[in-house]
Amino acid sequence: MPTFRFKQSRPVISSQIDELNAFAQAKLDKLAAKDLKRGLVPTTRxxxxxxxxDGEAAISFCDNDYLGLSQNPRVVAAAGAAAIRHGAGAGASRLVSGDSPLNHELESMIAQIKGTEACRVFGSGYMANLGAVPCLVGDKDLIVMxxxxxxxxxxxxxxxxxEVRMFRHNDVADARAQLANGPEHGRILLMTETVFSMDGxxxxxxxxxxxxxxxxxWMMTDDAHGFGVIKQENPALIQMGTLSKAVGVYGGYVCGPAAFVELMISRARTLVFTTGLPPQVLGAAVEAVSIIRDDTQLAKDVMSKTTAFTNALGLPKPSSTIVPILLGEASVALDVQAKLLExxxxxxxxxxxxVPEGSSRLRVAFSAAHELDDVLALAESLKKHLPKDVLEK
Ligand SMILES: Cc1ncc(COP(=O)(O)O)c(C=O)c1O
Incomplete structure (x- = not known):
């Protein structure tokens, strides 16, 4: 057997380490001063x-696992079975040798549920958007978002x-104003979310x-927070979404006309130049999407828990599984978060x-897996800890 030897790489000079640390620390200090520094807390679900x-037990009300499918025994078993059958990794880009047949099974199911001609699976929702949009428009074109x-x-x-023009949130008249005077010969793409991730x-x-x-x-929608939960008639030509929220797994997809979906195999850079999803992710996603297709009770269940919560706090009827509680300053949101954790x-x-400056919030997200008693107990805890005027607005 040949042995491989790596040459000792040249050690980085310590003044460069100091320089980069000083650069990053100055940025971290600025963020901390504004209560905007982020942290990672190891969390076992x-x-x-x-x-x-961090050793503290809690009930989470901020996952996007709206149907509880990430912990569903059928989905978990499908992940294991796929890994045993196909291995732990895809081995290469889908275009080379990483195109597991599970991708195609998943794509057929999603296209059928969405009612579109075709579907392409990507590594994540983020990658799906990054891959698809440059296949639709370029530098002579207009995006209205x-x-x-x-x-x-x-x-x-x-x-x-x-060119990118923003329209005021959900304001159709402003969208019309932004669409007017578009490029003379170029294409126009209108982009929106179906269910807004931070407002619900x-x-x-x-x-x-x-x-x-x-x-x-052309209209393109991001259905990240709708798929599997919110049934909305969606006339958009291009419909993307993620497999990481109600589906409970990981990955993304873009649905649309067949030739466009075919074009993405050659042109979507986040599909061409990246490794295919691992088989266990695909196997789990196939099982989870089939549960979504066949079981409408889970979606009803999560919406009834969300409604129980808004009723308990006297908030408006929810449109989705996401209920924002606007608090304004970041420090106030952090303070209530800490009290709830206690x-x-x-x-x-x-x-x-x-979220926009001055609109820090608690984003309460519900799951079919929540116990109703926990939902009501959270409402009571919020009544105790929210600043006085918040629920009166
Ligand atoms: C609206 C929306 N689109 C896309 C994404 C990205 O999806 P993924 O987590 O699969 O990359 C998210 C996730 O946060 C999202 O909220």
């Missing part, structure tokens, strides 16, 4: 939305090189599609730049 964070669209939609728009409200899809038809634009609830404070 268990059944029924239980978590152990809801101002609250997710960071990866913005990144995809920027990557495409198209729904986009006016029919009105936006009517505008697209009037202005000759009562055994993990609800993450969401701060800029994830």
């Amino acid at each position: 268990g059944v029924g939305c239980s978590v152990v964070r 809801d101002e609250l669209s997710h960071a990866c939609m913005r990144a995809a728009a920027q990557l495409s090189g198209a 409200d729904l986009a006016p899809l029919q009105e936006l599609q009517a505008l697209c038809e009037k202005f000759g634009a 009562d055994g609830f993990h609800v993450s404070a969401i701060r800029p730049p994830t």
